[in-house]
Structure formats: structure tokens, C-alpha cells
Amino acid sequence: MSNYDVIVLGGGLAGYCAALSAAEEGATVLLAEKCDEGGGSTVLSGGFMAFADTALQRELGVSDSPELLLEDLRSVGGPHAQEDLLRTYAAEQTTLFGWLTAKRLRFEGVELAAGQSAPRSHSIDPGQLILTLHELAQANGNVTIRTGTTGVYLLREGENGRIRGVTVEESGRLEDVEARCGVVIATGGFSRSERLLQTFAPQQARALRVGGVGNVGDGLRMAWRHGADLHDMGEVKGTYGVHATECNNGQEILLIFYRGAIIVNREGRRFTDESVSYKLIGDAAMRQDSPVTWQIFDKKIFDGSIGAARLFDAAAALNRGLLIKADSLQSLAEQCGIDPQGLLATVASYNEDARSGRDEAFGRDGLCHHVGALVPLDQPPFFAYPSAVAVLATYCGLRIDAKARVIDVYEEPIEGLYAAGEVTGGFHGKAYMTGTSLGKSAVFGRLAGREAARTGRA
Ligand SMILES: Cc1cc2nc3c(=O)[nH]c(=O)nc-3n(C[C@H](O)[C@H](O)[C@H](O)COP(=O)(O)OP(=O)(O)OC[C@H]3O[C@@H](n4cnc5c(N)ncnc54)[C@H](O)[C@@H]3O)c2cc1C
CATH class of the missing domain: 3.50.50.60 (FAD/NAD(P)-binding domain)
Incomplete structure (x- = not known):
């Protein structure tokens, strides 16, 4: 031996x-x-x-x-x-x-x-x-x-x-x-x-x-x-932010919500405080009717992400063909298959909250773990990253x-x-x-x- x-x-x-x-x-x-x-x-x-x-x-x-x-x-x-x-x-x-x-x-x-x-x-x-x-x-x-x-x-x-x-x-x-x-x-x-x-x-049955x-x-x-x-x-939890169709064993993942994006479901509604751990967001996403939800952001957030690490770099994601881009929120919603009226109403009320610094809907008090000021989504073009939940660890x-x-x-x-x-x-x-x-x-x-x-x- x-x-x-x-x-x-x-x-x-x-x-x-x-x-x-x-x-x-x-x-x-x-x-x-x-x-x-x-x-x-x-x-x-x-x-x-x-x-x-x-x-x-x-x-x-x-x-x-x-x-x-x-x-x-x-x-x-x-x-x-x-x-x-x-x-x-x-x-x-x-x-x-x-x-x-x-x-x-x-x-x-x-x-x-x-x-x-x-x-x-x-x-x-x-x-x-x-x-x-x-x-x-x-x-x-x-x-x-x-x-x-x-x-x-x-x-x-x-x-x-x-x-x-x-x-x-x-x-x-x-x-x-x-x-x-x-x-x-x-x-x-x-x-x-x-x-x-x-x-x-068993609660992760739908996760990638x-x-x-x-x-x-x-x-x-x-x-x-x-x-x-x-x-x-x-406590096994999926990670939120993996691309819904191009997951590529977890290589395509974007966490732009920690830079100011909001997350919406097919009805165009937010369903979580986006500043919490992506595991808790994963749990909230699993409770939505559709397995796909979207990170939505505007030009300011996009520009601010250029050159950041891969997980936060929306420009790199755009170059890899992973983002949906439109000149208006209405058109963005239509391209994604999100209810346009729902998205318009959500962004209007979120922008109001972001300007006052107080998120009435989910109590988001920062971009990530209480740090950073909320950003209104008001500068076209607008972007969407179709996202899913994956058990990656x-x-x-x-x-x-x-x-x-x-x-x-x-x-x-x-x-x-x-x-x-x-x-x-x-x-x-x-x-x-x-x-x-x-x-x-x-x-x-x-x-x-x-x-x-x-x-x-x-
Ligand atoms: C897409 C993705 C992104 C991630 N990003 C991050 C991140 O940025 N930061 C972070 O902290 N964590 C991240 N994680 C989680 C992190 O990568 C893992 O938790 C960590 O690498 C685990 O390391 P490990 O050495 O325990 O296991 P692993 O790196 O998985 O190594 C385990 C090894 O054991 C081998 N093995 C299995 N069974 C046997 C056996 N019976 N005999 C001999 N060998 C065996 C396997 O083949 C494997 O090579 C990510 C995970 C994924 C999938």
C-alpha cells in the first residue's frame, strides 16, 4: 500500500x-x-x-x-x-x-x-x-x-x-x-x-x-x-444575474444592479431590494411566475460601468451581444416581452424615490449593502439584461x-x-x-x- x-x-x-x-x-x-x-x-x-x-x-x-x-x-x-x-x-x-x-x-x-x-x-x-x-x-x-x-x-x-x-x-x-x-x-x-x-x-428545481x-x-x-x-x-441558494439564455457555465453574469439598475419581472414590477445579497435576490426571483427577469438601467449607469471588472461591465456585455438596448423604455419593454405600462409606472415611481433618496417600495437604501446613492433611470438609451438564477455553489x-x-x-x-x-x-x-x-x-x-x-x- x-x-x-x-x-x-x-x-x-x-x-x-x-x-x-x-x-x-x-x-x-x-x-x-x-x-x-x-x-x-x-x-x-x-x-x-x-x-x-x-x-x-x-x-x-x-x-x-x-x-x-x-x-x-x-x-x-x-x-x-x-x-x-x-x-x-x-x-x-x-x-x-x-x-x-x-x-x-x-x-x-x-x-x-x-x-x-x-x-x-x-x-x-x-x-x-x-x-x-x-x-x-x-x-x-x-x-x-x-x-x-x-x-x-x-x-x-x-x-x-x-x-x-x-x-x-x-x-x-x-x-x-x-x-x-x-x-x-x-x-x-x-x-x-x-x-x-x-x-x-428542492426549491432550486428551476435554477440553472x-x-x-x-x-x-x-x-x-x-x-x-x-x-x-x-x-x-x-441554505442552498441560487445566484441572481446569470444571463437567461447564454449562461455558458456561469461565465455570463452581470451584477449591474449593484451599480444602480433595478430588477423587474414580466409585469414590469420590481420585486426586491436590489442592494441585498444576490442570493436573497435569487430567492425572490424564484418566486416570480417567469424564470426570466430583467436588470434595467440607463446610459449613466452603462457609462459608469465601462472598464469595471467583468461582473459589472455592461459595455463588455453589450459587445458580447447580451444586452437589449432601446431609445425609450416603451420600446425596451416591447423587445423584452415585459408589460410596457408596468415598466413605465415602475420606473416613474422609482425615479421619484431615487431623487428623494427613499425607496418606498422595498426600502433600498443604497446601491450595494447600504453603500452608494440611488440613481434615477432617466437618460436614454435604456438597457435590459435578461437574467436567471443559477446554483453555482x-x-x-x-x-x-x-x-x-x-x-x-x-x-x-x-x-x-x-x-x-x-x-x-x-x-x-x-x-x-x-x-x-x-x-x-x-x-x-x-x-x-x-x-x-x-x-x-x-
Ligand atoms: C461561475 C462561478 C463564479 C463564481 N465566482 C466566485 C467569486 O468571484 N468569488 C468567490 O468567492 N466564489 C465564487 N464562486 C464559488 C467558488 O468558485 C467556489 O465555491 C470555490 O472555487 C470552491 O473551491 P473548492 O476548492 O472548494 O472546490 P473546487 O474548485 O470546485 O474544486 C474541487 C475539486 O475536487 C474535485 N473532486 C470532486 N470529487 C472528487 C473526488 N471524489 N476525488 C478527487 N477529486 C474530486 C473536482 O473535480 C474539483 O476539481 C463562483 C462559482 C462559479 C461556478
């Missing part, structure tokens, strides 16, 4: 961070990735990572702090977001930023997005991020990477003993591999498993499915079989503690078992702050690798 100090399952951001940090502790590591290439949902992502109080923010004149980040995480997640995980994130994210930038990874800019009271979504090319970590792991004599290798079962000492390894499958052949110190599950979420989505998120093709909940089920507890399973899963140890249903850690990234629950609670899914994968990935290596070799 081949053996390593640490086995990491999954070659996404959490897995690479776990493998590298375990190797930095001197542990030998097997990184097993199911697909022919790693990257999972990470490489599909918008590349936003939530950090507070970074050199980049200071350069751009943004005032932020780990304390404010923690406060925002609490307010976004609500009472059942796990306090120890939130505190760990707030405390570890500065070190993580330094760890990544020391590996020559560069963050391009900082955007204000869901759940943030200061712009803290740091933008990075996710393909470059994974490629860099992969090359570092490859060059590290302690790490062995095996692609096309699927973790199938956890091996355990006795019925309730330590996790001692993994049965992996490669080219149809099963093989037991021993982990002397621990196993880190970093297999991502289950946005590609109809069965698990039906079990835990997006994410890494290997993300079907393998790690969740492997640990579940050994009594692992689950957290936040009722599952934000729930294995219960872990602040050392990334997997906790069982009797609230005991399962010895030798760690988990990180989207396979874990407890962090996001009822909504979501942009950039914390990648952020959480990296923070807890590093922690899991380090803990497994240190604990097992102590």
Missing part, C-alpha cells in the same frame, strides 16, 4: 492550498484530483476574493479592517453562521493575502459587492491562480499530484477510530492509500448532483446548474458515511471546527479527517458576501493542510 503523511482529495483552490501548506510543514502529500485537470469551480469563478485592510485597498484609498469584515460576515450570515469560523477567517485572511502575493500572484483591483460595507472583493485571474499553485505543488518535492484519480471511500481504524487513508479509483482500478497524519476533503460542492440538489434544495463537472458531492458522502455532521443544508456541507477538523453528529472531531472549501458548511449562513467562497477555500485549505501535517507528526 502506498503511503503519504497527508492525502488531499480535490484539486481546486482549497485542495492546492491544503497540499502546499502541508508540504511547507515538511509532510509528504498526495493530491488526488478526479478530473483530468484540476481547477473545479475555482477556474470558472469570477475570481473575487474578500480581504480586508490590504495594501491594495490602502493604495486605492479604501478604509477597511478585519473587525469591519467580521461585523459584515455576522450581519450577512445571521445568527447560525458559525462564529468560530468567521473569526478564523477575519484573523487569517491577512496572512493568506501575504502568502498568495509572496507566490507572485497579483490582485488587479477591488470592487464593492454583495454584503460588503467597504470595497473588498479583490480581483484575480482564477486560471492563473490555479496554474501558479499547481506549478508550485509540482515543483515541491513533497507533493505528488495524481489526476484522473477519484477518492471513493475513507479507510478507518475500527468502527470509530482514526481515518487512516483513502480508497482511490484510477482507470477502473481500486487502490488503498495510507495517510499517516490525515485526510483533507476538498472535493467542492454538489451543484452538479441532481440527486443531492433534489434532497437538500453551474460549476465544476466533478462537483457531485463525493467528499460529502464519503464523510457522511462515517457520521460527519452537516451544516446549512437548508452550494455553500453548505460538512461541519468543521476552527481547525478544519470534521465534526461528527455527536459533536466529536473525527480523528484524522479535515475538510475545506465548498464541501464545508457553517460559514455563509443565510446569505453570502462576495469573495468569501474562494476566500474560505484558501483560508481553511491552508489551515487544514497545516493542522493535518502538524497534528499527525507531533
Whole structure:
């Protein structure tokens, strides 16, 4: 039986961070990735990572702090977001930023997005991020990477003993591999498993499915079989703003409502406060009769978005043929199939509210998370982005503690078992702050690798 100090399952951001940090502790590591290439949902992502109080923010004149980040995480997640995980994130994210930038990874800019009271979504090319970590792991004599290798079962000492390894499958052949110190599950979420989505998120039946093709909940089920507890399973929410017909596995997504657009349904009516998390907007959109709703905005908002990050850049969306454009709201409504009278009435009343600074209909008090003044939609041409809801990450899963140890249903850690990234629950609670899914994968990935290596070799 081949053996390593640490086995990491999954070659996404959490897995690479776990493998590298375990190797930095001197542990030998097997990184097993199911697909022919790693990257999972990470490489599909918008590349936003939530950090507070970074050199980049200071350069751009943004005032932020780990304390404010923690406060925002609490307010976004609500009472059942796990306090120890939130505190760990707030405390570890500065070190993580330094760890990544020391590996020559560069963050391009900082955007204000869901759940943030200061712009803290740091933008990075996710393909470059994974490629860099992969090359570092490859060059590290302690790490062995095996692609096309699927973790199938956890091996355990006795019925309730330590996790001692993994049965992996490669080219149809099963093989037991021993982990002397621990196993880190970093297999991502289950946005590609109809069965698990039906079990835990039947309310998302109409939502599109997006994410890494290997993300079907393998790690969740492997640990579940050994009594692992689950957290936040009722909180799977779709993300609002994916293009309704050209979703392209989540690559076509626009969040121009955080720059002032309103969102309307087929009757031309608003149905939500557009400044809240796009997960909560996703819930509201799912309650509309039609699965398609529209982000509506005018020339001012369009012009203001030029050159912004891809998620906010309406001009780039126009160039890719994704926007509907018209010289009047009447014509825009007709092109979209929205009731024109409904849209005209909605925009008239919204504009009045925006000028007075008080949204009577839904209490929108800013563009994004209470920040920014409302913008009347009064300068033609007008634009519409037909939008749908997509489950692009599952934000729930294995219960872990602040050392990334997997906790069982009797609230005991399962010895030798760690988990990180989207396979874990407890962090996001009822909504979501942009950039914390990648952020959480990296923070807890590093922690899991380090803990497994240190604990097992102590
Ligand atoms: C379109 C889109 C946009 C997004 N934008 C953002 C964003 O801007 N900011 C943000 O914070 N989050 C974003 N997210 C969410 C974020 O990308 C993910 O939550 C995060 O990348 C998860 O990282 P991970 O390492 O846990 O999983 P992944 O990156 O998905 O990696 C998991 C890996 O495990 C492998 N695997 C699965 N099962 C097994 C097995 N049995 N054995 C071995 N390997 C296995 C998979 O093949 C995969 O490669 C976005 C997601 C999508 C889809």
C-alpha cells in the first residue's frame, strides 16, 4: 500500500492550498484530483476574493479592517453562521493575502459587492491562480499530484477510530492509500448532483446548474458515511444575474444592479431590494411566475460601468451581444416581452424615490449593502439584461471546527479527517458576501493542510 503523511482529495483552490501548506510543514502529500485537470469551480469563478485592510485597498484609498469584515460576515450570515469560523477567517485572511502575493500572484483591483460595507472583493485571474499553485505543488518535492484519480471511500481504524487513508479509483482500478497524519476533503460542492440538489434544495428545481463537472458531492458522502455532521443544508441558494439564455457555465453574469439598475419581472414590477445579497435576490426571483427577469438601467449607469471588472461591465456585455438596448423604455419593454405600462409606472415611481433618496417600495437604501446613492433611470438609451438564477455553489456541507477538523453528529472531531472549501458548511449562513467562497477555500485549505501535517507528526 502506498503511503503519504497527508492525502488531499480535490484539486481546486482549497485542495492546492491544503497540499502546499502541508508540504511547507515538511509532510509528504498526495493530491488526488478526479478530473483530468484540476481547477473545479475555482477556474470558472469570477475570481473575487474578500480581504480586508490590504495594501491594495490602502493604495486605492479604501478604509477597511478585519473587525469591519467580521461585523459584515455576522450581519450577512445571521445568527447560525458559525462564529468560530468567521473569526478564523477575519484573523487569517491577512496572512493568506501575504502568502498568495509572496507566490507572485497579483490582485488587479477591488470592487464593492454583495454584503460588503467597504470595497473588498479583490480581483484575480482564477486560471492563473490555479496554474501558479499547481506549478508550485509540482515543483515541491513533497507533493505528488495524481489526476484522473477519484477518492471513493475513507479507510478507518475500527468502527470509530482514526481515518487512516483513502480508497482511490484510477482507470477502473481500486487502490488503498495510507495517510499517516490525515485526510483533507476538498472535493467542492454538489451543484452538479441532481440527486443531492433534489434532497437538500428542492426549491432550486428551476435554477440553472453551474460549476465544476466533478462537483457531485463525493467528499460529502464519503464523510457522511462515517457520521460527519452537516451544516446549512437548508441554505442552498441560487445566484441572481446569470444571463437567461447564454449562461455558458456561469461565465455570463452581470451584477449591474449593484451599480444602480433595478430588477423587474414580466409585469414590469420590481420585486426586491436590489442592494441585498444576490442570493436573497435569487430567492425572490424564484418566486416570480417567469424564470426570466430583467436588470434595467440607463446610459449613466452603462457609462459608469465601462472598464469595471467583468461582473459589472455592461459595455463588455453589450459587445458580447447580451444586452437589449432601446431609445425609450416603451420600446425596451416591447423587445423584452415585459408589460410596457408596468415598466413605465415602475420606473416613474422609482425615479421619484431615487431623487428623494427613499425607496418606498422595498426600502433600498443604497446601491450595494447600504453603500452608494440611488440613481434615477432617466437618460436614454435604456438597457435590459435578461437574467436567471443559477446554483453555482452550494455553500453548505460538512461541519468543521476552527481547525478544519470534521465534526461528527455527536459533536466529536473525527480523528484524522479535515475538510475545506465548498464541501464545508457553517460559514455563509443565510446569505453570502462576495469573495468569501474562494476566500474560505484558501483560508481553511491552508489551515487544514497545516493542522493535518502538524497534528499527525507531533
Ligand atoms: C461561475 C462561478 C463564479 C463564481 N465566482 C466566485 C467569486 O468571484 N468569488 C468567490 O468567492 N466564489 C465564487 N464562486 C464559488 C467558488 O468558485 C467556489 O465555491 C470555490 O472555487 C470552491 O473551491 P473548492 O476548492 O472548494 O472546490 P473546487 O474548485 O470546485 O474544486 C474541487 C475539486 O475536487 C474535485 N473532486 C470532486 N470529487 C472528487 C473526488 N471524489 N476525488 C478527487 N477529486 C474530486 C473536482 O473535480 C474539483 O476539481 C463562483 C462559482 C462559479 C461556478
